[in-house]
Structures are given as structure tokens and as C-alpha cells.
Amino acid sequence: MKRPVAAVAGTGRGVPAHVMTNHDFAAIGIETSHDWIFERSGIVERHIAKNGETTCSMASEASRKAMDAAGVHPGEIDVIILATATPDRLLPSTAVDIQAELGATRAAAFDIGAACSGWLYAMTTAEGLIMSGTAETALVIGAEKMSAIVDWKDRSTCVLFGDGAGAVVLQRSKGGKGILSAYMRSDGKLADLLYRPEGGATTPMSADVLEKRSHLVRMAGREVFKHAVRSMSDAADRALDGARLTGTDIDLLIPHQANMRIIEATAKHSGIPMEKVFVNVDRYGNTSSASIPIALNEAIESGRVKDGSTVMMVAFGAGFTWASMVIRF
Numbered sequence: 001m002k003r004p005v006a007a008v009a010g011t012g013r014g015v016p017a018h019v020m021t022n023h024d025f026a027a028i029g030i031e032t033s034h035d036w037i038f039e040r041s042g043i044v045e046r047h048i049a050k051n052g053e054t055t056c057s058m059a060s061e062a063s064r065k066a067m068d069a070a071g072v073h074p075g076e077i078d079v080i081i082l083a084t085a086t087p088d089r090l091l092p093s094t095a096v097d098i099q100a101e102l103g104a105t106r107a108a109a110f111d112i113g114a115a116c117s118g119w120l121y122a123m124t125t126a127e128g129l130i131m132s133g134t135a136e137t138a139l140v141i142g143a144e145k146m147s148a149i150v151d152w153k154d155r156s157t158c159v160l161f162g163d164g165a166g167a168v169v170l171q172r173s174k175g176g177k178g179i180l181s182a183y184m185r186s187d188g189k190l191a192d193l194l195y196r197p198e199g200g201a202t203t204p205m206s207a208d209v210l211e212k213r214s215h216l217v218r219m220a221g222r223e224v225f226k227h228a229v230r231s232m233s234d235a236a237d238r239a240l241d242g243a244r245l246t247g248t249d250i251d252l253l254i255p256h257q258a259n260m261r262i263i264e265a266t267a268k269h270s271g272i273p274m275e276k277v278f279v280n281v282d283r284y285g286n287t288s289s290a291s292i293p294i295a296l297n298e299a300i301e302s303g304r305v306k307d308g309s310t311v312m313m314v315a316f317g318a319g320f321t322w323a324s325m326v327i328r329f
């Protein structure tokens with residue numbers, strides 16, 4: 001087992017106040033129903049950014065709470081890593097906007113793009129920086145304004161996503177607590193199953209792109225579903241192997257909150273009963289890279305993660321990317 005070098009010192013979340021329920025889609029002309037959405041995904045409602053809320057503003061709120069919980073002030077942060085698929089601007093990174101907003105003047109700041117697995121990628125990167133001695137204190141954020149990139153005319157995708165941010169302060173560990181194992185994988189051959197076809201450097205934004213709506217998220221739902229179940233199960237096995245643990249050693253599983261059926265399949269594969277699985281997809285929908293840090297923060301707040309708890313996190317996202325981590329608290 002890898003000796004823990006980096007541990008969670010505090011967590012926080014920043015989510016928009018506005019809640020959109022499944023019933024609210026009718027009012028914007030989407031032909032769907034609560035039953036269709038709930039039966040296929042487990043989603044009941046999601047938070048949607050309004051009134052100027054941005055990826056940076058949600059991330060900054062989550063970060064301030066995480067720093068408060070950790071007893072760390074902005075000047076102590078060595079590095080800010082933001083996992084996001086929805087940066088506020090394409091240049092510079094949103095992490096530098098967060099740095100300015102927080103007044104974390106000593107910090108290096110950069111974004112990581114690995115879609116829904118992004119926060120676990122960012123945590124693994126931060127752990128490496130602490131391990132190498134480059135950083136002592138890292139702010140690791142997952143923040144998304146998915147409402148800005150979903151196609152509000154495509155009922156097969158727009159009902160699934162939500163906005164929000166979660167953040168963690170990661171510091172050099174003491175007393176055997178911290179990250180016990182981490183695993184990351186990607187398969188770029190499958191990129192076109194969940195992507196934004198145009199509007200990037202290859203086909204910059206134009207009237208034609210806007211007309212085709214090809215700058216918005218497109219997803220082959222069934223294919224994504226199959227790969228998500230397979231890859232999240234694989235990632236769970238790897239995290240357990242890396243930590244020399246089995247499913248029975250896990251006090252809480254926090255899977256990426258995309259879809260209740262994917263969550264149930266992942267838990268079943270690892271032999272973890274649903275009582276030991278944290279679920280909030282019903283209240284948030286899929287917030288991509290923000291989903292695990294938001295869930296972790298809620299799990300700590302509700303007492304489901306305590307001193308000594310062993311927690312496994314597993315994610316899957318566009319790319320495809322998948323990742324997992326076991327942390328002792």
C-alpha cells in the first residue's frame with residue numbers, strides 16, 4: 001500500500017440557489033416528463049446558475065468554505081487546480097480568475113480538462129505535487145456551469161446536467177490519513193461519443209457553428225452508459241487493489257453522480273451495499289467534475305464521513321476518461 005502523503009484538510013461547496021425540477025422543462029418547451037427522467041437517471045432536480053453566477057463564482061464560494069474548514073488562509077495556498085469542462089473564458093484559465101478572487105497571491109493556478117473524471121485527475125496531480133515537495137497546500141476544485149454548454153433544445157441531454165462547485169484543501173498528511181491509492185485512465189478513440197463537435201480551434205465559432213448548434217454537448221447516451229458501467233467497475237477494482245483493500249473495507253463509496261443506474265451497477269460490482277453509497281444525483285443531476293467534491297462535502301457535513309472513514313471515489317467522463325481514489329479520513 002502506498003504511504004499517504006496528502007490528506008483532505010477541509011471541503012466546501014458552492015451551488016446556485018435556483019433549483020429547476022423535472023416538471024419545469026415543460027415551461028421551456030421541452031417535451032419530457034418527470035417519470036421519463038427519473039426512471040432513467042434518478043434525477044429529480046438540478047441547480048442552475050442565474051444572475052451572473054459563473055464557474056469562477058461557484059468555485060470561489062466552495063473554496064472559501066473549504067479553506068475555512070481547513071483553517072487555511074488564501075496566502076498559504078501553493079497551487080490551485082481547477083477541474084472544469086466549462087471555463088468562463090477560453091484564455092486564460094479560470095483557475096487564475098479564482099486565484100485573483102480569493103487573493104491567493106502565492107499560488108500557481110491552472111485548469112485540468114478531463115470532464116467528469118477531472119476532479120480525481122486534479123486530486124492525483126495535487127498529490128504528486130505534494131509528494132515531490134513542490135507544494136505543501138493545494139486547493140483542488142471541481143466546478144461546472146453545464147447549463148452554458150448543453151443544448152436546451154435536445155431533450156436527451158439537457159435534462160441530465162446541472163451546475164455547481166466543490167473544493168478540497170489537500171495538505172501533507174499526518175498520522176496515516178490521506179490518499180491510499182489513485183488510478184487514472186483514458187481512451188481517446190471514443191471521444192466522439194460525448195463531445196462538443198465544433199467551436200474550438202479547429203472550427204472556430206461562426207454563424208454556421210451557431211446555426212448548427214455544433215458547439216454544444218452531443219452524447220450517444222446508450223454507448224456512454226455501457227462504457228461508464230464497464231470503466232467505473234474497472235476503476236473501482238484498481239483503487240481497491242492499489243490500497244490492498246476489498247469492498248467490505250470501504251465505509252462509503254462516492255461515485256460520480258451521473259445516473260442512478262450507473263451508480264447501482266458500480267456498487268454491485270464492488271460488493272458494496274447501497275447503504276454505503278452516497279447519492280445526491282436526485283438533487284443535483286450530473287455536475288460533471290463538481291459531482292464528487294460536492295458529494296464529499298455533503299457526506300462530511302451529514303456525518304457519513306468521519307474520522308477514520310475509508311472512502312472510495314470513482315468517476316467516468318467524456319474522453320473517455322475514468323479514475324478512482326481511496327482516501328482515509
Ligand code: ACO
Pocket residue numbers: 031032033036037040041115116155156157159194220221222223224225228258259262286288316317318
Ligand atoms: N424525455 C422523454 N423522452 C426522451 C427524452 C426525454 N428527456 N430523451 C430521449 N427520449 C426518447 C428518445 O427520443 C427515444 O425515443 P424513440 O424510442 O421514440 O426514438 C427514447 O426516449 C429512448 O431514448 P434512448 O436515448 O434510447 O433512452 P435510454 O433508455 O438509453 O436513456 C439516457 C437515455 C438516460 C441518456 C441513458 O442512455 C443514459 O443514462 N446514458 C448515460 C448518460 C450519462 O450518464 N452520461 C454522462 C456520463 S459521463 C459524464 O458524466 C460526462
